[in-house]
């Protein structure tokens with residue numbers, strides 16, 4: 385997919401104030417500092433479309449971007465550790481959960497996982513909850529440039545093994561790097577594929 389247009393639309397603390405759910409939407413979520421905002425910039429080839437920071441807790445609202453006037457990308461705050469108060473974190477969790485459960489056009493949640501760390505309970509539990517609630521998701525392993533491909537692949541295998549203890553069907557996954565652009569084509573092809581399904585459904589229901 386060629387990205388000819390990528391624009392920031394809105395920041396919201398409430399899902400019901402987000403843009404009208406008229407286009408297919410993809411949300412990026414994962415622990416603070418995992419690289420959500422950087423991945424959005426890498427995919428769109430815009431250096432500073434989404435704000436990034438080396439200190440966790442940068443993204444604090446539900447940020448909508450519109451791509452090619454045809455689909456929405458959403459940057460969410462991180463879960464887990466962030467340099468914010470416990471009360472603020474609880475507020476984010478409520479906001480994110482409400483958004484995930486109620487956003488009618490949410491096609492897929494991209495769960496970002498730092499490819500350098502052994503499987504984390506917080507990530508596994510988050511995906512387990514998505515699975516239980518029937519919210520479609522894929523795993524996106526980030527920062528693959530920071531180690532060897534073999535190390536990243538070993539981590540993926542470890543995740544899949546743990547997840548196979550819970551589910552028969554395993555989620556799709558992507559290996560990415562915001563530094564090198566690794567995984568860009570694969571993620572964008574996946575989104576294009578799901579966008580076509582949305583269009584076909586919309587045509588069938590028209």
Ligand SMILES: Nc1nc2c(ncn2[C@@H]2O[C@H](COP(=O)(O)OP(=O)(O)OP(=O)(O)O)[C@@H](O)[C@H]2O)c(=O)[nH]1
Nearest residue numbers: 416417418419420421422436437441442443462562
């Ligand atoms: N080497 C490398 N660094 C990365 C990559 N992705 C992100 N980073 C760095 O990791 C830090 C965090 O990146 P962000 O994109 O702001 O992370 P985030 O998940 O949006 O963080 P919050 O908004 O705080 O939840 C920044 O210093 C980035 O430069 C990557 O693929 N490779």
Ligand SMILES: [Mg+2]
Nearest residue numbers: 420421442443
């Ligand atoms: Mg961010």
